[in-house]
Amino acid sequence: MxxxxxxxxxxxDVSITTDPLRRLIDVLREDFDCKGVKxxxxxxxxxxxxxxxxxxxxxxxxxxxxAADGQQIMTIEGISAxxxxxxxxxxxxxxxxxxxxxxxxxxxxATYYLLSNNPDPTEDEIRLGLSGNIxxxxxxxxxxxxxxLAAKRGGELWKK
Amino acid sequence: xxxxxxxxxxxxxxxxEIKAKVDVLPLAGGSDLMVSHKRTLGLTPVFEKPVxxxxxxxxxxxxxxxxxxxxxxxxxxxxxxxxxxxLCPWHLRQAASRMGAIGLxxxxxxxxxLANASPKGDTPGPLYLLDARVxxxxxxxxxxxxxxxxxxKYRTIDLLPDELITQIIVPxxxxxxxxxxxxxxxxxxxxxxxxxxxxxxxxxxxxxKTVEDFRLxxxxxxxxxxxxxxxEKLLIGREITDETIESVVEGFDRIISPxxxxxxxxxxxxxxxxxxxxxxxxxPSSKVIDTYDGYHMTGAPVPRGEENG
Numbered sequence: 427m428x429x430x431x432x433x434x435x436x437x438x439d440v441s442i443t444t445d446p447l448r449r450l451i452d453v454l455r456e457d458f459d460c461k462g463v464k465x466x467x468x469x470x471x472x473x474x475x476x477x478x479x480x481x482x483x484x485x486x487x488x489x490x491x492x493a494a495d496g497q498q499i500m501t502i503e504g505i506s507a508x509x510x511x512x513x514x515x516x517x518x519x520x521x522x523x524x525x526x527x528x529x530x531x532x533x534x535x536a537t538y539y540l541l542s543n544n545p546d547p548t549e550d551e552i553r554l555g556l557s558g559n560i561x562x563x564x565x566x567x568x569x570x571x572x573x574x575l576a577a578k579r580g581g582e583l584w585k586k
Numbered sequence: 587x588x589x590x591x592x593x594x595x596x597x598x599x600x601x602x603e604i605k606a607k608v609d610v611l612p613l614a615g616g617s618d619l620m621v622s623h624k625r626t627l628g629l630t631p632v633f634e635k636p637v638x639x640x641x642x643x644x645x646x647x648x649x650x651x652x653x654x655x656x657x658x659x660x661x662x663x664x665x666x667x668x669x670x671x672x673l674c675p676w677h678l679r680q681a682a683s684r685m686g687a688i689g690l691x692x693x694x695x696x697x698x699x700l701a702n703a704s705p706k707g708d709t710p711g712p713l714y715l716l717d718a719r720v721x722x723x724x725x726x727x728x729x730x731x732x733x734x735x736x737x738x739k740y741r742t743i744d745l746l747p748d749e750l751i752t753q754i755i756v757p758x759x760x761x762x763x764x765x766x767x768x769x770x771x772x773x774x775x776x777x778x779x780x781x782x783x784x785x786x787x788x789x790x791x792x793x794x795k796t797v798e799d800f801r802l803x804x805x806x807x808x809x810x811x812x813x814x815x816x817x818e819k820l821l822i823g824r825e826i827t828d829e830t831i832e833s834v835v836e837g838f839d840r841i842i843s844p845x846x847x848x849x850x851x852x853x854x855x856x857x858x859x860x861x862x863x864x865x866x867x868x869x870p871s872s873k874v875i876d877t878y879d880g881y882h883m884t885g886a887p888v889p890r891g892e893e894n895g
Contacts, residue, residue: 427590427591427592429592429594445592445630446592446594446639447590447592447630447631447633447637448630449620449624449630449631452628452629452630456628465627468621468624468626468627469621469624470616470617470620470621470686470687470689470690470693471686471687471690471777473687473688473689476689479692482666482692483688483689483692484689484690484692484693485687485689485690485693487620488615488616488617488620488621488690488693489616489620489641489693490592490613490616490620490631490637490639492592492594492639493613493616493639493641493642495594495642496642497642536688536689539688554776555688557687557688557775557776557777558686558687558688558689558690558776558777559687
């Protein structure tokens with residue numbers, strides 16, 4: 427069964443006629459070419475497919491696209507074009523946060539979500555903010571450092 | 587494979603009308619249903635019956651205190667929304683704040699957690715403890731059932747085909763007790779499924795010694811959440827002594843039936859009961875006894891309504 431689903435994707439109104447039970451991750455990747463949304467665990471645990479749904483971080487692998495009807499979605503493609511997103515991405519690059527890179531889109535989303543709600547987090551708060559994002563390469567320390575760097579460099583930007 | 591129908595109601599009224607006509611599976615957060623019905627990468631999950639997506643129904647998103655001061659939580663409220671809202675009772679906020687990962691807590695709903703009726707579910711423990719009720723609505727009207735009756739047994743709930751869970755009503759809160767306890771034993775700090783979680787609360791009579799109310803519930807210790815009023819009565823009306831503590835410990839040990847690692851779960855349960863009661867007897871200044879300190883919430887309960895009005 428197909429339905430017409432309309433939502434805002436990275437600030438642009440889009441629509442698609444499809445099975446509302448298709449997973450949001452699949453629609454974003456296949457129909458809207460948001461290949462930065464990665465699939466890791468497929469059960470909402472690893473955070474690789476994280477997106478912002480109405481400003482809140484969610485895992486897109488457990489959400490049927492029908493639930494996105496009328497809602498606002500930001501993916502890494504949209505985030506990375508924003509000023510805040512650029513600060514995070516530069517900090518991740520400079521801080522050596524990235525090894526294989528698979529978890530990084532989700533990590534950037536988690537960092538964006540964290541710093542937007544808590545502009546000056548402690549190390550514990552950073553680790554908590556990233557606790558839903560699993561990385562199998564780096565052991566997290568450089569990622570945590572990079573989040574700290576993004577918080578510092580962004581400064582007032584995070585309070586907007 | 588034949589595709590099942592999927593309904594996308596915009597209002598609760600519309601959802602109840604659909605439910606009255608068709609036996610649909612309500613899907614809100616998706617954190618249980620999308621996972622249990624998933625196939626593989628890129629493939630749409632397959633459901634055995636029509637699905638009704640109710641994630642965004644505005645009527646199910648409210649949290650407020652009713653005229654009796656009971657906390658009424660919309661069925662569609664997520665774990666994150668409950669964890670953040672100071673109108674919600676402390677035990678429930680603790681459980682909600684430690685449920686799965688952050689992204690999942692922004693999807694998973696309280697009604698979904700109850701409907702899933704898993705003995706490892708995070709919210710039933712506090713809801714059993716605080717005598718919470720579920721409101722079940724249909725086009726015929728509403729009815730309320732105790733959460734502890736609503737979850738009949740393992741993966742089985744008391745829900746008629748035309749009914750939808752619309753609200754969770756929690757009559758009690760930490761304000762009704764002198765000392766409170768919530769502890770989840772998981773294999774990790776975050777993203778953990780409960781190995782065992784204990785919720786406890788106690789109130790003393792005006793003499794300061796006699797126990798006026800005592801409650802204890804445990805998850806992951808049997809086929810459903812455990813609570814026993816008979817065991818609680820072993821302490822109510824008495825004072826906390828080594829003997830009364832052991833009577834509760836032994837009584838509770840008899841009603842739980844942990845399947846995997848039973849000795850570990852029994853011993854952890856025994857220790858947490860002893861810890862709570864022996865500390866409460868000392869009358870410490872902190873209301874919270876031995877909670878998971880400093881990880882997600884500071885532990886100290888904020889007066890109800892102070893943050894979110």
